[in-house]
Amino acid sequence: MSHLLFTLLSLFSFAALLEAQWKLRENVYVIESEWNDETPAKRVELTCNTPDDALPVYWKKGTELKGTGKTLIAEVKEFPDAGNYTCLTANTHEIVSYDFFLITKIDSNGQMIRSILKSFKEPNRTFLKCEAKNYSGIFMCSWMTENESPNVKFTIRSLEGSQGDVTCSSPVAHTDKSVTEYTVQCQKENYCPFAEEHRPIEMFLEVIDEVEYENYTSSFFIRDIIKPDPPQCQHVATNGTVTWTYPRTWSTPKSYFPLTFRVKVESTKKRKIQVYDAEEQSIQIPMTGPKDKISVRARDRYYNSSWSEWSSHCR
Numbered sequence: 028m029s030h031l032l033f034t035l036l037s038l039f040s041f042a043a044l045l046e047a048q049w050k051l052r053e054n055v056y057v058i059e060s061e062w063n064d065e066t067p068a069k070r071v072e073l074t075c076n077t078p079d080d081a082l083p084v085y086w087k088k089g090t091e092l093k094g095t096g097k098t099l100i101a102e103v104k105e106f107p108d109a110g111n112y113t114c115l116t117a118n119t120h121e122i123v124s125y126d127f128f129l130i131t132k133i134d135s136n137g138q139m140i141r142s143i144l145k146s147f148k149e150p151n152r153t154f155l156k157c158e159a160k161n162y163s164g165i166f167m168c169s170w171m172t173e174n175e176s177p178n179v180k181f182t183i184r185s186l187e188g189s190q191g192d193v194t195c196s197s198p199v200a201h202t203d204k205s206v207t208e209y210t211v212q213c214q215k216e217n218y219c220p221f222a223e224e225h226r227p228i229e230m231f232l233e234v235i236d237e238v239e240y241e242n243y244t245s246s247f248f249i250r251d252i253i254k255p256d257p258p259q260c261q262h263v264a265t266n267g268t269v270t271w272t273y274p275r276t277w278s279t280p281k282s283y284f285p286l287t288f289r290v291k292v293e294s295t296k297k298r299k300i301q302v303y304d305a306e307e308q309s310i311q312i313p314m315t316g317p318k319d320k321i322s323v324r325a326r327d328r329y330y331n332s333s334w335s336e337w338s339s340h341c342r
Contacts, residue, residue: 049240055127057240058103062132062140068104075099075114076124083117103128109238129240141241143179143234145171145206150333155232155245157213158254158333161278164218166252168195168230168245169210174202179236183211186229186244192216193228215249220278224248253332255286258308258323260341263315269341270309271323287328291337293320 049057058069075084075097086093088110093099095117103109109130114123132140146152147169159166172179185193195213202208215228232243256274263269269290278284288305295318303310306328315321321341326334 049131051129054125055129057129057131058109059133059137060104060130061135063135066104068102068108071101071103071126071128073099073101073112073114073126077114077116084114084123085117087113087115101128103130106130106238129235129238131240139241141243143172143176143236143239143241144243145173147171153245155230155243157230157245157247157252159249159252160254160256160274160276162220162249162253162284163278164215164220164249166213166215166249167210168213168232169208170232170243171206171208174205174207176236179234181209181235182233183213184231185213186231193230218249221283224250250327250330250332253327253330255325255327255332255335257335257338258286258288258325260321260323260338263321263341267312267315268309269312269321269323271338271341272308274325274335285328286325288323288325289334291322291324295319 049059051057056071058071060066060069073086075086077084077097080097083095084097085095086099093101093112097114099112099114101108101112109128111125111127113125115121116123132142134140141154144154146154147156150156155168155170157166157168168183170181181198183195183198187193193213193215195211198209198211200207200209213230227246227248229244229246232245234241234243256276258271258274260269260271271288273281273286277286285306288308288310290303290305290310290312292301292303292312292315293299294301294316296316301312303312312321322337322339323341324335324337326332
């Protein structure tokens with residue numbers, strides 16, 4: 028089953044909304060199921076793709092016999108109802124055609140209920156987070172799941188379509204305790220860092236967990252997802268002067284892409300934290316003790332980007 032899902036997922040095209048069915052590709056559908064006890068199952072008519080109407084055929088789902096004849100009415104509501112419905116010849120038991128059904132849960136307002144992914148706290152409890160270290164047109168997108176579904180599959184692409192101008196790598200999993208974070212590196216082709224952005228990038232993520240289907244979107248300009256790497260803190264002089272350099276991954280020339288900085292001093296003796304802002308790559312902080320922890324972070328000076336993470340300590 029998981030091998031078939033992987034094959035189908037790799038061939039999925041854009042989802043087209045057809046009443047309560049989304050056609051992902053030929054013979055593969057997503058059924059919208061209202062997730063309560065009162066709503067009846069969706070009735071779906073399946074037709075065996077046989078050139079000979081007189082050929083005796085039967086339908087199976089897994090090992091279960093579902094019916095005979097060229098047409099089958101299937102009722103799909105719960106996850107056990109989804110999966111692969113196969114039409115076979117009665118005499119030779121050869122597969123003639125199939126219809127594969129996935130289920131997406133919806134509420135009483137017709138909105139998709141999303142539960143496979145775990146949301147990030149920042150920004151704004153989003154499920155699909157994209158960040159760029161610079162203005163090169165390269166960005167990273169990430170999402171998280173609980174470590175309960177080893178067969179979950181993902182497809183991410185730009186809503187420009189299969190011929191769009193954004194390409195992405197395959198997802199890479201990073202497991203930490205009960206959560207797995209997946210990341211992909213994407214690149215907007217022919218991106219010019221010196222030009223004004225007029226159209227946002229729209230990323231579309233499809234998620235399939237066995238027979239459950241969900242999708243997620245994220246729309247942004249590169250300038251809105253900038254998050255520099257931390258500066259490289261170099262030195263703390265005896266007179267309290269702290270110096271640092273731009274992150275190696277930041278865009279050049281620095282005169283066109285300047286950063287602004289924030290310096291944090293954690294006093295172990297006084298048990299307090301002081302923060303200083305700086306435009307240049309050094310600052311003098313009086314009365315710093317030898318055990319004080321000093322770190323620096325940065326963000327775009329002219330655009331309200333996210334702050335970088337704090338650098339390693341400057342000692």
